[in-house]
Amino acid sequence: MLYKDNELKITNSLTGKKEVFKPILDGFVGLYVCGPTVYSHVHLGNCRTFISFDTIYRYLLHLGYKVRYVRNITDAGHLENDAEEGEDKIAKKARLEQLEPMEIVQRYTLDFHKILGQFNNLPPNIEPTATGHIIEQIEMILDIIDNGFAYEANGSVYFDVEKYNESNNYGELSKRKIEDLISGTRSLDGQEEKKSPLDFALWKDAKPEHIMKWPSPWGLGFPGWHLECSAMSTKYLGEKFDIHGGGMDLKFPHHECEIAQGTAATGEKPVNYWMHANMLTLNGKKMSKSTGNTLLPEELFSGNNEALGRAYHPIVVRFFMMQAHYASVLDFSAEALNAAEKGFNRLMEASKLLKDLQTSESSSIDINGLIAKFYTAMNDDFNTPVLVSHLFEAAKFIQAVKAGKETITTNDLAVLSKEMNAFIFDVMGLTELSEEKEESDSLDIVMDLVLQMRQQARENKDWTTADAIRDKLNEAKITVKDDKDGVTWKAK
């Protein structure tokens, strides 16, 4: 197994250090990633996080780990704000659109899957929903109450942060001190039920007008947002598991609360390695639903947007993201995307050349050394941009072999092909863009005829006619290229 020969290092948000990854069970990895709240379309920023963790998941698989990848769908409990009258986001949308909450959930879950599929994300092994795990959440609350870290008030249950902090460190993940948190809190209306403004809801009492509610030991209500992840990760990955990931913006309070809940319920910290994917920015600012600074994947794929003015293939966007490290902020712009697109094409061209490259008695470069660099890059906290740079190094070499300037043996070629394909397609999750041959056969026939006539003109050195044909076709959005090996055309 590859993982035995590769020392994988992961930046652990909990310690702030790059650590050697050691799974709890040799050869197995439990991976939990916070999924979306399905009350509206995923935007491109959301997608970046899921693409980042998809790549991480893929590399773990490539190393031969048996990974159980769990990513939740939040379909209840995510409040608009923390005030007592805070409304569930899904219930709110359902009310506004006069639909069943589950219709909202279904619509945006399907949308989420569709979009991630276009980005060639692998589905997680388990995709549990909050509403499907009400019982588990209630049980976890009972454990937390039993252990003395939560209290009931008017049908709601709150986590007692200050009590927890007496024996634990609330703020460990987000590097905050509880005193600072207390002094920094604003007093919101309708929080009188809480002992402290830091306390967060494990269970909320449902007012009669609420449409999403379940019976519980404390009456009709619904679970708090932070709790579902704790309950479901525990159920499917155990009380302690290897990696928990999510967007940087979930670090506080969401993940901090998860640590607190898990520790309060079991006495042990629930996660060994916390990983946080960084934000995608647009105009230098984080993409965010609440500020409207977003770009929808659909707008990008269709070209139907003001910012870019043309369409981009999802895989090109994915490649664009691969050129930045997951933990760095990445700024989105048309210029950067265009650059990525050209680079992507170059890399794919080189990878296609692998199939019928001329081989020689010896290799003029150290192929194994080059491949080792691929692994070194990914072993270093999944450093895809460095991986990409080495793949370009390989691409340059492949072109040189084709041009007869460098040589490669049959064996080395086989190894290089295998590894390049593994990293480009399996690990980074890129695909060859299918030349969308929508054109009808009749167009092919017509084009053959036209190009033949043009070829005739060229042979007669009738450049005027030949160029006129090319220019006219160009106007009709068909590009003609005269390569050494012949003429090719492509509809734009």
Place this chain on the structure above:
RNA sequence: GGUCCUGUGGCCGAGUGGCUAGGCAGUGGUCUGCAAAACCAUCUACAGCAGUUCGAAUCUGCUCGGGACCUCCA
């Protein structure tokens, strides 16, 4: 205001106490009737100031910018 992150060449982005990723653009070339494409080569850099050091873009301090979180957000 508090906590934290960050500032790299025209653009995007790695990296790091000395060996100066990569992509795009630019420039030069190969090819071509011309063009396009493709391929090859190549220039431009580490926000500012001070300090530590034989040596810093990389460490420290300050200054100035940008951002994230502290309300919901991947």
